[in-house]
Amino acid sequence: MLKKHKVLVANRGEIAMRIVRACRKLGLDFVCVYTAQDAASGHVRLARDLGGENALYRISSYHDANELLAVADDAQATAIHPGYGFFAEDFRFARRVTQRQNRLEWIGPSWRVIRELGDKINTKRLARSLGVPTVPGSDRPIYDELEAEEIAENLFAFQAEQGIAHPVVLVKASAGGGGMGIEEIHDMDSFRSIYRRIRNYSLRQFNDEGVLVEQRIFDFNHLEVQVLADRHGSEPLHFGTRNCSVQSSGRQKRVEVAPGFAPGELTYGFDAQSLLDEITEHSLSMARESGYDSVGTWEWIVTPNGKPFLMEVNTRIQVENGVSATISRVNGEGDVDLIAEQIRCALGEPLGYSQKDIRFDGVGIEYRIIAEDPANKFAPWCGTIETFSWQDEEWLSMYTQVPTDKAYEIPTEFDPNLALAIIWGKDLAEAQKRGLAFLDKLQLQGHDAKGSTLRSNVDFLREKTADLLKFS
Numbered sequence: 001m002l003k004k005h006k007v008l009v010a011n012r013g014e015i016a017m018r019i020v021r022a023c024r025k026l027g028l029d030f031v032c033v034y035t036a037q038d039a040a041s042g043h044v045r046l047a048r049d050l051g052g053e054n055a056l057y058r059i060s061s062y063h064d065a066n067e068l069l070a071v072a073d074d075a076q077a078t079a080i081h082p083g084y085g086f087f088a089e090d091f092r093f094a095r096r097v098t099q100r101q102n103r104l105e106w107i108g109p110s111w112r113v114i115r116e117l118g119d120k121i122n123t124k125r126l127a128r129s130l131g132v133p134t135v136p137g138s139d140r141p142i143y144d145e146l147e148a149e150e151i152a153e154n155l156f157a158f159q160a161e162q163g164i165a166h167p168v169v170l171v172k173a174s175a176g177g178g179g180m181g182i183e184e185i186h187d188m189d190s191f192r193s194i195y196r197r198i199r200n201y202s203l204r205q206f207n208d209e210g211v212l213v214e215q216r217i218f219d220f221n222h223l224e225v226q227v228l229a230d231r232h233g234s235e236p237l238h239f240g241t242r243n244c245s246v247q248s249s250g251r252q253k254r255v256e257v258a259p260g261f262a263p264g265e266l267t268y269g270f271d272a273q274s275l276l277d278e279i280t281e282h283s284l285s286m287a288r289e290s291g292y293d294s295v296g297t298w299e300w301i302v303t304p305n306g307k308p309f310l311m312e313v314n315t316r317i318q319v320e321n322g323v324s325a326t327i328s329r330v331n332g333e334g335d336v337d338l339i340a341e342q343i344r345c346a347l348g349e350p351l352g353y354s355q356k357d358i359r360f361d362g363v364g365i366e367y368r369i370i371a372e373d374p375a376n377k378f379a380p381w382c383g384t385i386e387t388f389s390w391q392d393e394e395w396l397s398m399y400t401q402v403p404t405d406k407a408y409e410i411p412t413e414f415d416p417n418l419a420l421a422i423i424w425g426k427d428l429a430e431a432q433k434r435g436l437a438f439l440d441k442l443q444l445q446g447h448d449a450k451g452s453t454l455r456s457n458v459d460f461l462r463e464k465t466a467d468l469l470k471f472s
Helices: 013-026 042-051 065-075 091-099 111-117 120-129 145-161 188-206 272-290 321-325 338-346 428-441 458-465
Strands: 006-009 029-034 056-058 079-081 169-173 182-185 211-215 221-228 237-247 253-258 295-302 308-314 328-330 358-360 363-370 384-389 396-400 417-425 443-447
Touching: 006 013, 006 065, 013 029, 013 042, 013 338, 013 396, 013 417, 029 042, 029 065, 042 056, 056 065, 065 091, 079 338, 091 111, 111 120, 111 272, 120 272, 120 308, 145 169, 145 188, 145 211, 169 188, 182 188, 188 211, 221 272, 221 338, 237 272, 237 321, 237 358, 253 321, 253 458, 272 295, 272 308, 295 338, 321 338, 321 363, 321 417, 363 428, 363 458, 384 417, 417 428, 428 458
Parallel strands: 006 029, 006 079, 029 056
Antiparallel strands: 169 182, 169 211, 221 237, 221 295, 237 253, 253 363, 295 308, 328 358, 363 417, 384 443, 396 417
16 A cells, blocks of 8 residues: 655646646645746646645746745655656755655655766766667767867768768767757868857756767667666566657657557568567666666667667656557556556555566557747747647547636746647557547637737648658
8 A cells, every 4th residue: 555645746737737646546645836927827727626725835936946845844745756857857856855854755766866877978888888789979978179079080980981971970968968959060170169069058058068979870760668667676667669750850859659660550671679679678678777766768769770779868757658658558457657657666666567467559649739830940939829629539638737718828938838649549540540630620729919820830740640650
């Protein structure tokens, strides 16, 4: 039986709502926070409806650790769930909440795991020690410009030997993530200026000048492996793979599909099922070696000829956890809730099942519905949503903080993410057909302060649906 806890939900929007619902499912109390800009958010309404005014605290910022912990103390919370973003992968914050006088249970990987795997360099070293393939390039932060230049020259020479007509090298902030702090160089003439720019960016954003220099892999698919482990040393499990190759021009994900390939429906230039099995086993081997103890995602790139390279490990629940859950069955039961599983394991329960108890059924597609203009480099759109509705279907799950019964002004302080739509189908073709039907019936209208109509990525999502799980 799960011990009684009160969980501080240290996040906002749809993820806060999903955490609240998971707490209710597990019989746990909760307390939510919100800022003035988020007063109209659905997570505020849900917390009030399910927990009353005592389940809500207004704060000045989701980024203020002291304020969050003051709320925890006042509300007598005994655990904290960081969601994603904000403090989710901050090992110092995770360490602080578990070592303070009023200790909180941290619902996420232990701070030591976050510290080790949250660092791209440590991750690459661990991977290489286990024979896990990683992207060619530096395996530690480079602080010396001449050393970085030498690595780049060697990578250009390596690509030339492979017959790549237009070689490219990536310069990346070693402490970065999520597609931020990355630039391409096409020849050595521009290397120094770009290296210095990324070094300065990394110092400003992460207080660390470390830079990685890696080979640019072209025409790849971006795959992920969803892992779950408990704190009892049980064998880590996986909930399949997903494909996150549909992204914005800034490398931000827009569509996710589970599983990562469709070998029964599409033709690949390699054994796609063997590839999925390979990256899954590599991910689990790293989870075992690192003592992983929560949900986590191993991110991969796969070339058109079927060569996988590990990119990084995300030590948190991810936005796209629901698309993996929608195709997963545990002991024959569907409706898997990975957030509830994360909470349950973090609060001391063992997994209670093994990999043989998990099977996969069908194909899931997750659309990220965002107020942005794909034709203008995915520039965010700010304004008021006046109409937002969709047709309910048994194969559709919608997660949104946007009210559907009144106008909603998009807060300018946050990314204009409006909703996640998860579609299930018995196969890829059916999931695509249902996805298009959902998008066609979606009603989304609004205006900004100048009277211009809402810009969204719905047409972009519709356009990309036809080519899911294919290589460009």
